Amino acid sequence: MEPKKIIENRFFNQKLAESAWVASPEEVVFHFGAMQSQNYSQSLWAVGSRLITPSELAVKKAIDNGEIIRTWLLRGTIHLFSARDYHWMMDLIAPTIDKICRPHRKKLGLTEEILSKASEVVETFVAKEVVTRKELANHLAENNLPNAGIPFAQLLVYLSSRKIICSGPNETFRNIELIPKQTHIFTREEAVQELAKRYLQSHAPATLKDFCFWSGLTVTDAKMALANFTKEDEFYLNELTKNVISTRQIPLAGFDEWIIGYKDRSIVLSEAWQDEIITKNGIFRPAIISDGQVVGKWEKPKKQIELQGEYWDRYIQFRNML
Template sequence: MERKTIIQKRFINQRLAETTWLSSPEEVVFHFGAMQSQNYGQSLWAVGSRLITPNEQTVKQAIDEGEIIRTWLLRGTIHLFSARDYHWLMDLIAPRIDKICKPYRTKLGLTEDILSKSTEVVKTLVAEHAITRKDLALNLAKHDLPSSGIPFAQLLVYLSSRKIICSGADETFRNTIHIPAPEYTYTREEALKELAKRYIQSHAPATLKDFCFWSGLTVTDAKIALEDFTKEGDFYLSSTIEKSSPVHTVPLAGFDEWIIGYIDRSIVLPEEWHEAIITKNGIFRPAIISAGQVVDKWEKPKKKAELTGDYWNRYIQFRNML
């Protein structure tokens, strides 16, 4: 498949084309299944750039009110996903996260006894109200439990995967009681296929390796998940009807799905920009794409005057810098 065709189809499926923008943050996240949210501030724009009316406060509100969940998910990294999808996604992915993290927890000295005590302490802390990361750490320290560094970070991943905590307002942690009960209980195979459906409808054309990387699933599970989709060469295709749309210039968020959603990024990330956009320690910097390919990087501006070019208009609206 030609590079130009891949970019055109992805631009539509990734909801970056004007004709495909969505009306609410939850709709955007639901379409993707999950969106990388390693950097909270940047992930707000990742969602906002795909809205009909981009507004930073609208995205924040959807997270603060629990319509969108922010916690550890695919590949054990932080993602945004719809509260409607919380239970089946966590049930599918959490065992995979646990398998990856368990040996690491053992090396860090996070015994079952420590994990059990930590769980009870945190359950009590978040029973009635959300709590900041700092206060959570302080309270764990009072009980001589992990409260800093990598052991604390791993404890948070553990608590998230056990559905003890998830995101609260203003980047706090709260309990998961407010999350609606699932309307339907998926079998494991159904969950695999639903995850593949979301990935293909939002990322296609994409390969098996792309999906394995994005989802963190094994090749065996990924093949089961993708078995009903049409292929052209190595690329799985979306079944949605696509209309031609201009691939205009867009300032992308850091960790945007346009780049991070694939293991092979050479189609959209030229070699000369690779080190500038992806750091050695795995940080994905904000990038500007033109005709679908990275042509520059950018940093969060403090003033509207720093932004020149019509392609900044939607970001200016998003940040309320008018």
């Protein structure tokens, strides 16, 4: 498949095309299934850049109100995903997270006894109120449980995957009582297929390797999930569309799905920009694209005067810097 055709279709499916923008932050996240949120501030723009009316406040409000959940999910990394998808996604991905983290927990001395005690202590604690990371750490310390550094971080991942904590307002933690009850119980096969559907509707054209990387699923599971989708060459497709890509530049968030959502990024990220955008320790810097291709990088500005060029108009609106 020609790179131009791939970019045209991804541009539309990724909701970067003006004709594809949507009304609410939750709609954006639901469409993607899950969106990388390793950097909280940048992930707000990742969602906001795909809204008809870009608003940082609207994205924050959706997260604070629990419409969007922010916690560890695909590949054991932090993602945004819709509260409507919480139960089936967590049930599907939690075993993979456990497989990734179990060796680390063992090295850190996080025994089953410690994990069990921490689960009971934290479940009781968050039942009363929303808590900050510091408040949670202090409470664990009072109960002689891991409360700092990597052991504490691993404990948070464990508690999240066990549905004991989830994200609350202003980057806090709360219980899952406000999350809607699951209306449909997915079999594992159905859940994997639904994840593939979300991936292709938001990332196609994409390859088997791309989906395996993004989802963290095995090749066997991924092949099963993609079996009923149309394929051209090695690329699985959603509905093909001919989209005229705007030649104006677009500032992307750090860790944006346009780049991080694929194993092979060479179509949009040339070798010349590889080290500038992706650091050796796996940080994805904010990029500027033109015709879908990375042509620069940027840093979060503090003043509107720092933003030169029409392509910043939507970001200025998003940040309410008018």
